[in-house]
Amino acid sequence: MNPTRRDVLKTVVAAVGAAALGAGEALAAEPAKKKRKWGMTIDLDRCTACQACVVACKSENNVPCAGPDQMPLDRGIYWMDMLAIHEGSHPEGRSQYLPTPCNHCENPPCVKVCPVGATFQSEEGIVGQIWARCIGCRYCTTACPYSRRYFNWSDPVWPEEMKNHLNPDVATRPKGVVEKCTFCHQRIRAVQEKAKVEGRELEDGDFRKLPACAQTCPAEAIMFGDMNDPDSTVSELGRSPRAFRLLEDLGTRPKVVFLREAKWKE
Template sequence: MARWGMVIDLAKCTACQACVVACQAENNVPCVEPEEAERGRILSWLAVVAEVQGSYPRVSMTTRPLPCMHCDSPPCIRVCPVQATGITPEGIVRQTFARCIGCRYCTNACPYTRRMFNWYRPEFRGELQLALNPDVTVRPKGVVEKCTLCHHRLMQAKESVRAEGRPLAEGDYVPACVEICPAGAMYFGDLEDPESRVAQLVRSPRAFRYLEELGTEPKVIFLSQGEWAGGKQEPR
């Protein structure tokens, strides 16, 4: 059984936000009004989060693409009273929108703040209506939504490899954010397979897990930037 995971190389990431846009388009994530975004009601399954370190004049900023971490021990699923969220055998933290009652316990439990509540009925104006992805439902008002690691793509990949009569190979299933990354900073694959690219990168001395000390065991692993982490350059 595969255990899907993602590696994000922060040394390569240019914070161009292509992954954010790809995610919004792939998963029918609605845009909200600027005033509502200021109130923290923005919906973004994947956000590039900036972190300022030090103070003037020695100041530096790190930007970090932050999708759902798909933790092996997710705090969000423990608090769900209706089992609308859970973890699949392949390690994807899932959300069943039709079952969610919108209590927002999970939004508060997620230490990465990667769960969003639909405050309004989603609106897709003009051409956006025509650009909706038919494989992903438009979530109604009042449910919590989150990154599904493009689960529909996994289903499609499984379907086509079964039709071709071969096992799932590396690269058959990639989420939209990883596919679009122009800097090649995102990697995706099976962490269980020791030969896969992600499994090799996870063994790198630069690899770290965000907020690891919380014991959530995230399956999105970052590669730190800078030489101070003792990093040797990974071959592209």
């Protein structure tokens, strides 16, 4: 059927209208503010391996104590763990201690394997986990090249005196789900909401020591912040020649940057 004059006219009017709307939208849109991308730097030259961060993390995030029956089976849960690396043997031997939270990779292998969407990358780059959605298949614990994911082999237990000290801002996890570091996202959310109520813009100083590990570190080795902000502490430290990431050749692009003067292996 040949188009009638009316049909042609309709099309032309619709096209002009759409073009005008598009132009209007383009004018109205402000230059898009870059989304935040949370990252962490850990200065190994400052770290004394005191493990305050490990304790603070356990306390903040209601991480259960595995207890004497689970620990020998290597079922302890540490969102922030202190790994020991030993080089050489006695007279010349030396040790390196490495505080290791989740790397919150930009290309996270764990997210790709989750069959139920329980783990995901948030708008601000945090690799999160929704405990209630996890079915406990443990694909993600296998996929994570850094072993930063932990399975709850038993119901969580705390010593009697700690039961009334659980953090209400973090849900406790039942038996049968995987859990991991969340960069203390409950604290990020709280500080963002508080600033919104007070009507002020957030600054780098609001985040620098926001996660429990960073807040507790007596050597100020752990710094936290927005990696999309070129002037933030983490961005500045990330440009340091001392900076490196764990297993960089895997292409996971971790957002936890370590700093160390000496070479990794000598």
